[in-house]
Amino acid sequence: MKTQLTMIAALLALAACKPNPPADAPPPAAASEASTSAPASANTDDAALLQQAQGIFKPLPSLEESKQSYTYTDEQVKLGQQLWYDNRLSVNDSQSCNTCHSLTNHGADDRMTPTSEGAHAGKFGARNSPTALNAFLLGSQFWDGRAKTVEEQAKGPLVNPVEMAMPDWAAVEKKVESIQGYADTFKTVYADKGGKPSIDNIVHAIGAFERTLLTPSKWDDYLKGDVNALNEQEKRGLKAFIGNGCIACHTGVNLTNDTFQKFGLVKGPYWDFIESKAPHDEGLFEVTKKEEDKYFFRVSPLRNIAKTAPYFHNGSVKDLATAVKVMGETQLGKTLSKQDVDDIVAFLGATTGEVSAEALKVPELPK
Structure with missing residues (x-):
């Protein structure tokens, strides 16, 4: 029975x-x-x-095997790692990707709160932050699957009013381009994709880094x-x-x-x-x-x-x-x-x- x-x-x-x-x-x-x-x-x-x-x-899969399904360069991974750890991607320079997906805490929020506090003090997200480790192997991202890839997922928190709280993707692009070091790097690393920190290039770089997190x-x-x-x-x-x-x-x-x-x-x-x-x-x-x-x-x-x-x-x-x-x-x-x-x-x-x-x-x- x-x-x-x-x-x-x-x-x-x-x-x-x-x-x-x-x-x-x-x-x-x-x-x-x-x-x-x-x-x-x-x-x-x-x-x-x-x-x-x-x-x-x-x-x-090994890192080499994982590269077979997605194209990125070592330079894009390095750029993505910088963007991952950079608080300046948030509206008040207080939050990075790593804030809610801390790599020292296996890709989850190390503040141990049920949900994550965002750029504005005292405001918390509605859902628990999933780990970013091995996430690129998943068929969907977020608890409700509204993003399919880690690149698509990376667009969400940037403009979420409770998370990184940038007003829109254009504001993200403008802020990244205003940092001369980033502007110069995108010219080289994404020369074949306009050479600018477009939102697609930004999340492609972040995704390239995430795809190494095995x-x-x-x-x-x-x-x-x-x-x-x-x-x-x-x-x-x-x-x-x-x-x-x-x-x-x-x-x-x-x-x-x-x-x-x-x-x-x-x-x-x-x-x-x-x-x-x-x-x-x-x-x-x-x-x-x-x-x-x-x-x-x-x-x-x-x-x-x-x-x-x-x-x-x-x-x-x-x-x-x-x-x-x-x-x-x-x-x-x-x-x-x-x-x-x-x-x-x-x-x-x-x-x-x-x-x-x-x-x-x-x-x-x-x-």
């Missing part, structure tokens, strides 16, 4: 998934090839689990065939993750199937399980205005999830174990055992990787 209930919940989740709207952007780079055989020394159970995992998940981990070593890369608890957590039906939504390279799912699919409404003030966030509905899209949100990627608290679209849950329990109840209709919760948390921790030392360097900014 327990197995049947899990299968039913998983089928419900799959049936309710909404695919991302079609996009003009090139598809994400293919993930690195994984060895499909376990070492000869692996025991039968370990070998079977590895083979099962390799059929469900994929390791991260965080390979021991999880990737495991998927590539190292059966001993995970410890015993992490392997139990992987089994529990698969066995409880979490893979109805969390698969692939980023542990997401890149669709939208109703929060409160089996048990709801979702605000019965997390703190949420009325009027409650309606998710995808706010973009499509379709009644059937109410309370659907992008399925979250789970890489580095142990380092990116707080959780959910409104940042209302502070610890990962509680978030796992909430997912069990709302999406699977299950009360997960403490053992399963602890093991799943351990497994998710195995996906934690590190940002490169080069990306963590705050560059000298143009004058």
